[in-house]
């Protein structure tokens with residue numbers, strides 16, 4: 001049976017991609033820094049930042065889904081001043097380059113790379129790192145696909161939780177359409193095996209919401225949101241983009257309800 005390698009398969013999106021693949025009957029190998037407990041997949045241990053274990057991980061692989069990333073902002077769930085100046089590139093740029101080169105050596109038939117909607121106008125160093133990684137994929141001689149997604153609900157949840165101590169939340173009034181990782185995983189897996197290649201339809205969530213409205217849904221009646229008007233260019237620079245491609249199904253309010261069943265959210 002054809003073998004699919006998933007990098008970042010222990011991450012938020014990666015876990016949903018692996019679940020989808022397994023449910024669809026694919027043979028799956030996870031490339032991870034540490035072995036997990038899931039027993040219906042193969043595990044290949046290594047590190048994208050150093051290249052350790054990569055060659056072995058790619059043995060007999062037909063399709064690679066590259067969902068690994070190293071985002072300090074996502075890891076800690078908040079932005080620090082340093083994030084406006086630099087972001088490490090060892091995984092997303094050098095790691096992607098290394099992976100592409102070994103995939104070519106080992107004649108991988110399809111390389112699907114996960115990326116972010118609106119990167120071309122985004123200004124944060126992490127976004128620039130992601131764009132550099134995506135460009136390497138697009139320039140490669142491999143048969144490739146790039147799937148871009150809008151920000152994930154889990155990340156917004158983490159970021160908003162970090163604001164809990166503020167009595168009033170300053171929030172941009174600009175709109176975007178964040179998305180659930182399960183919807184993204186379904187789209188990514190469909191794109192991996194539909195025989196098409198290249199820049200694929202980007203994916204975002206079902207609703208266009210202002211950040212202020214989104215935070216309002218998140219926060220219960222104790223808090224206040226302070227809407228901040230923002231120019232379109234500045235908003236896009238920060239990654240607030242309404243995607244033009246396919247739409248996921250799960251709405252932010254429904255995701256919140258699923259996550260925090262007994263909390264009160266204003267729709």
Ligand SMILES: NC(=O)c1ccc[n+]([C@@H]2O[C@H](COP(=O)([O-])OP(=O)(O)OC[C@H]3O[C@@H](n4cnc5c(N)ncnc54)[C@H](OP(=O)(O)O)[C@@H]3O)[C@@H](O)[C@H]2O)c1
Pocket residue numbers: 007008009010011012013014031032033034046047048049050066067068069070071074075091114115116117130148149150151152153155
């Ligand atoms: N988060 C968002 O809002 C968002 C929006 C659009 C697109 N995306 C893209 O979607 C993809 C997945 O994002 P995510 O938020 O699901 O990521 P995540 O939860 O932070 O997971 C990142 C994954 O990358 C792995 N990884 C990190 N450093 C590694 C290394 N040196 N070697 C091997 N693996 C390494 C992590 O493994 P460990 O478990 O070992 O750390 C983890 O499995 C990324 O391409 C991201 O840019 C994210």
